[in-house]
Amino acid sequence: MINYQEFLDTRVNEVPVRGFLHHPAGSAGDCLVLTHGAGANCNSPLLVTLADAFCASGLTVLRCDLPFRQSRPHGPPPRGSAERDQQGLRAAVMSMRRHISGRVFLGGHSYGGRQASMLAAAEPGLVAQLLLLSYPLHPPQRPSELRTAHFPGLRTPALFVHGLRDGFGSMDEVTAALKLIPARTELLPVTGAGHELITKRNKDELLETVVETFRQLINEVRS
Numbered sequence: 001m002i003n004y005q006e007f008l009d010t011r012v013n014e015v016p017v018r019g020f021l022h023h024p025a026g027s028a029g030d031c032l033v034l035t036h037g038a039g040a041n042c043n044s045p046l047l048v049t050l051a052d053a054f055c056a057s058g059l060t061v062l063r064c065d066l067p068f069r070q071s072r073p074h075g076p077p078p079r080g081s082a083e084r085d086q087q088g089l090r091a092a093v094m095s096m097r098r099h100i101s102g103r104v105f106l107g108g109h110s111y112g113g114r115q116a117s118m119l120a121a122a123e124p125g126l127v128a129q130l131l132l133l134s135y136p137l138h139p140p141q142r143p144s145e146l147r148t149a150h151f152p153g154l155r156t157p158a159l160f161v162h163g164l165r166d167g168f169g170s171m172d173e174v175t176a177a178l179k180l181i182p183a184r185t186e187l188l189p190v191t192g193a194g195h196e197l198i199t200k201r202n203k204d205e206l207l208e209t210v211v212e213t214f215r216q217l218i219n220e221v222r223s
Contacts, residue, residue, distance in 0.1 A: 003025075004021055004051070005021055006020060014091045015067055015084065016091070017092045018070055019042045019062055019065055019092075020062070021061070021062050024057075024059060030058075031100045032105045032107060033096060033127075034061060034107050035063070035116065038077055041069050050210065053207040054214075057215065062092060066085045067081070067084045105218075106129075106131070108131075108132065109134055110168070110195065113132040113135050114132075116132065121151075128156075128157075132161070133161045134195050135169065137168055137169030138168065157184040158181070159213060161190060163196075164189055165192065166193070168195055186213060190206060
């Protein structure tokens with residue numbers, strides 16, 4: 001059964017927020033904002049299935065298109081779009097705060113996760129926790145070009161979910177990079193998975209594990 005609806009927030013002086021809002025069966029106090037990678041949109045299989053899983057666990061979930069994807073239906077983000085994409089995520093967070101009474105969490109796949117983490121580093125306290133799926137630690141086969149300059153300023157707890165076959169960073173490289181982050185972090189390795197994370201074989205187990213681990217981190221941080 002479809003438990004989501006199209007969502008659009010075009011408030012004046014804010015970047016438009018466009019996507020789909022998943023409503024849990026009962027009343028939900030907390031919300032997770034999810035966004036996509038550079039080559040996808042908010043309808044990617046990973047985001048849709050994760051949104052359904054988190055919604056089933058009791059969270060309201062907004063999966064949204066980044067501003068670059070709202071401007072162009074296909075292709076990677078153009079050079080210089082990162083700042084506006086971060087503004088779009090901030091607008092999504094603020095929009096959800098007007099809709100729910102609890103905490104707002106922020107997550108994204110690859111490029112979307114990187115923008116989410118940069119936004120959280122620039123604005124500590126904006127969100128309660130991060131879900132970073134396949135963080136693109138460096139371009140494939142270019143390990144010296146690390147995307148970790150903002151990590152020492154990241155003070156938001158974060159769960160990193162990373163495939164063991166991900167060409168954007170090995171498990172050893174990710175483990176070393178997380179030591180730069182002063183906030184609480186957890187690393188969830190996904191055996192047999194590449195950058196897209198989800199496969200036909202691991203789908204059910206992966207969804208359950210990600211939701212359970214993310215919620216466990218929430219509880220541990222609160223206590």
